[in-house]
Amino acid sequence: MHDQRDRRPAGVRVCPCLPVPEAKGCMHRLLLETWGGFFIQGHQVGMEVAPHLKESLNKNFFDFLLTFKQIHGDTVQNQLVVQGVELPSYLPLYPPAMDWIFQCISYHAPEALLTEMMERCKKLGNNALLLNSVMSAFRAEFIATRSMDFIGMIKECDESGFPKHLLFRSLGLNLALADPPEGDRLQILNEAWKVITKLKNPQDYINCAEVWVEYTCKHFTKREVNTVLADVIKHMTPDRAFEDSYPQLQLIIKKVIAYFHDFSVLFSVEKFLPFLDMFQKESVRVEVCKCIMEAFIKHQQEPTKDPVILNALLHVCKTMHDSVNALTLEDEKRMLSYLINGFIKMVSFGRDFEQQLSFYVESRSMFCNLEPVLVQLIHSVNRLAMETRKVMKGNHSRKTAAFVRACVAYCFITIPSLTGIFTRLNLYLHSGQVALANQCLSQADAFFKAAISLIPEVPKMINIEGKMRPSESFLLEFLCNFFSTLLIVPDHPERGVLFLVRELLNVIQDYTWEDNSDEKIRIYTCVLHLLSAMSQETYLYHIDKVDSNDSLYGGDSKFLAENNKLCETVMAQILEHLKTLAKDEALKRQSSLGLSFFNSILAHGDLRNNKLNQLSVNLWHLAQRHGCADTRTMVKTLEYIKKRSKQPDMTHLTELALRLPLQTRT
Secondary structure, three states, X not given: OOOHHHHOOOOOOOOOOOOOOOOOOOHHHHHXXXXXXXXXXXXXXXXXXXXXXXXXXXXXXXXXXXXXXXHHOHHHHHHHHHOOOOHHHHHHHOHHHHHHHHHHHHOOOOHHHHHHHHHHHHHOOOEHHHHHHXXXXXXXXXXXXXXXXXXXXXXXXXXXXXXXXXXXXXXXHHHHHOOOOHHHHHHHHHHHHHHHOOOOOHHHHHHHHHHHHHHHHHHOOHHHHHHHHHHHHHHHOHHHHHHHOHHHHHHHHHHHHHHOOOHHHHOOOOOHHHXXXXXXXXXXXXXXXXXXXXXXXXXXXXXXXXHHHHHHHHHHHHHHHHOOOOOOOHHHHHHHHHHHHHHHHOEOOOOOHHHHHHHHHHHHHHOOOOHHHHHHHHHHHHHHHHHHHHHOOOOOOHHHHHHHHHHHHHHHHHHHHOOOHHHHHHHHHHHHHHHHHOOOHHHHHHHHHHHHHHHHHOOOEEEEOXXXXXXXXXXXXXXXXXXXXXXXXXXXXXXXXXXXXXXXXXXXXXXXXXXXXXXXXXXXXXXXXXXXXXXOOOOOOOOOOOOOHHHHHOOOHHHHHHHHHHHHHHHHHHHHHHHHOOOHHHHHHHHHHHHHHHHHHHHHOOOOOHHHHHHHHHHHHHHHOOOOOOHHHHHHHHHHHHHHOOOOOOOHHHHHHHOOOOOOOO
C-alpha cells in the first residue's frame, strides 16, 4: 500500500522536511512562522508599530540559521529527488522570505550588525543564498564600504544552486546607490567583470552586465565604458540574443547617457553607435532615439557644430522621422517634431552662414514628413537672412545679397509643401517681411501675392487642437497683420497704384462669408485704416533702405485721388452691409457696427470734409436708433470728442459734438 502522500494531486509539492518526525527545528516551520507573523504589516511599518516583536524575530532568525544546513542534508536532498525538483529551482523559493526577514532585522540597525551577519555567513561556508539576502537588506553605504570583503566571500562561497553572478548583481545594485572606497573601485570592477564576461547564457549575462554598466559610467572614463559596451555587443550579437533583451539594453543606454552629458565625448565612444544597431525592432529603436534626444536637449547648453555630434544626431533624428507613417498618432508626431526641432535649434556654424544654410537644406530633405520641423526650418532660414542683414548693417554686398536671395528662395519653395492653411499664410507673410527687410523687393511681392492667392482656399471650419472652429476670426487676425505690412510695401512700377491692396480687396469681396457674419465689414474697416495711413505725407514706420510709397509718390495728387477712390468703394460696401441689418434680429449688430464705423471715421478721417462729417452724424444716430446702443459707451465717446475739440486744429469737433445728441431708452 502506497504512502498517503503519494496520492496527492500532480504538481503539488510538500515540504521536504516532512519525513523528519516532529522536527521542532524544521527551517520551513521557523521561516513560515516568522513570515506569517510579520508579513501582514510590512517590515518598515511592522518595525514602527511593533518594535517589541523584533527580539522574537531575531531569535527565530538565528534558529533558522542553525537549521539552514538542512537544505544540504540527505533528507531534503532525497525528498527533492523524489519530487523531481532540482536544487537550482528549489532555492529561489527562499529569497523573498529571507530578504524580508533580513530587512526587518537590519531596519535602523547599526553597522556592527552587518559585521556579525558576515561572520555568521562565513561560519556557514559563505552560503550564496544567505549572502545575497544580506546584501539586499542592509544599507547600501554599509555594503559599499565592505565591497572587497564581499567579493572575497563571493569567490569562496558555496553556490549550491544559487550562482555567483546573482551575487555580483546584488553587489552591483548596492554600488549604484553608494560609492566604494576610491582605491578599490578598479579592482572591484575587474573582479566582477571576470565573472560576468564568462557567463554563457545571454539572459544571465545581460541581467548582470546591465547593473554594472552604471557603476562603470559613474566611476570611470569613456575607455572603460567602451570596453564594457564592446563586451555586451560580443555576448548579445550571436544568434541575435539581443532580441530577447531589449529592456535591459534600453536601461544600459539610459545609464550611459545619464552620466555622459558631453555628447562629443559620448559619440567618441567607439562602440556606442554599434550598440544602438542592436535595436532592430523599430518601436524599441525609436524609443531609444527619443531618450538620446531628450538628454541632448536637456544637457546641451551651447550651440554646436561638432561634426561627430551632428552626424550621429542626424542619424538618430532620421531614425525617428522614418518611423512616421499613416498610422502614427498626432501626439507622437508632435513629440518627434519637438525633439528634432530641439536638435536643429542647437546647431550653429557661427559666421559660416553658407554652411548653416547647407545644413538646413539637408535637414529639409531628411525630415520632410514632419510639418512642424519644416516650419522650424523656414523660421531658422528667415532668421539666418536677418542675421546676415545685421552683420552687414543693411548694406549687402553682391555676395550677401545673393545669399539672402537663396534664403528667400528656400522659404518660397518649402512653404507650399505644408498642409496647414494658416501656417502657410503666416509664413508667406513672415518670409515676405524678411525679404522686404533685405531689399529683395520682387521676392517680397511674390510672397505677398502667394498669400493673397491662398486666401480663397481658407475653409469655413478649421481643426484647432482636435476641435473644429470657424476660421473667420483667424482670417481677420491674419489680414490685420497683412495690412500693417502693406503700408510700407512700395508699388511695383509696372503694376499700377496700390496693386497689392486692389488684389487683396478683390479676394475679400469674392470670398464666401458666413451669412450671419460681420467679419467682412470689420476687415473693410481695417482697410480704411490702412488707406488713411497711406494718405499721410510721411508714414508711421519704415524699413531701412526701402522706399515706401510716401517717398515714391511724395504726396502726388493722382496717388491720393486713387487712394480716396478706394476709400469710397470700401465705405460703400460697409454702408450697404449696414442696410442689410435693418431687421429686428440684427438691430443690435447694426448698432455695434455703426458705432465701430463712427469711431474709425473719428480716429482716421478728416471731419472737416462735409460729406464725412454728415456720415459720422448719421452713424451716431443709427447706433442709437433702436435703443440698442450702450448709453455708457455713447456718453464716454461724446466726452472724448468734446475733450479732443479743445486741442489746436480740432475746433471743428466742437460743432460736431453739438450735432451728436444722446438718446435715452423709452
